[in-house]
Amino acid sequence: MKIPAHGSCQCGNIQYRIDDEPLATYACHCLDCQKLSTSAFSVTLLLQRRSFSILSGELKSWERATDSGGKAICWFCPTCGNRIFHESPAFPDLIRFKPGTLDDTSELKPQVHLWTCREQAWLKHSADLPRLETQPDLASAAAALAQGKSPF
Secondary structure, eight states: OOSSEEEEOSSSSOEEEEOSOOSEEEEEOSHHHHHHHTSSOEEEEEEEGGGEEEEESOOEEEEEEOTTSOEEEEEEOTTTOOEEEEEOTTOTTEEEEOGGGBSOOTTOOOSEEEOGGGOOGGGGGGGGSOOOSSOOOHHHHHHHHHTTOOOO
8 A cells, every 4th residue: 555545535525634554454255344344345444544634524433332342432434424544442553445446446455354153145146247447328128127137
């Protein structure tokens, strides 16, 4: 990851900067991360709090209990809802940053997969699926489906 790294929420209301390399990068398959990402897992960067700065906008938060009995405080953009990071009162110097909001995600390299007991079985077979460079044409896809054909 190139430092400093910059990013924003989906609507651009929140702008931020990261000044240090992450301590760790991981893909988490727990049910909370599946709900957060609306997918099979969520990628997280573990950062020193001091390395993260909000440049514009104000975050809102909500709290939830964790499976380990702790508390997660979840920070997000109040306009578009993009999650930016999580924190735990038990570890005040660390944040669990959601890197999908980075301007450049091409250099993300998870070091480990966590909560693999919750990993979706279909994920193992996804390499065999058709791959499209861009969004398919919706009208063509709908016409193919109407004819009982694959839209892909």
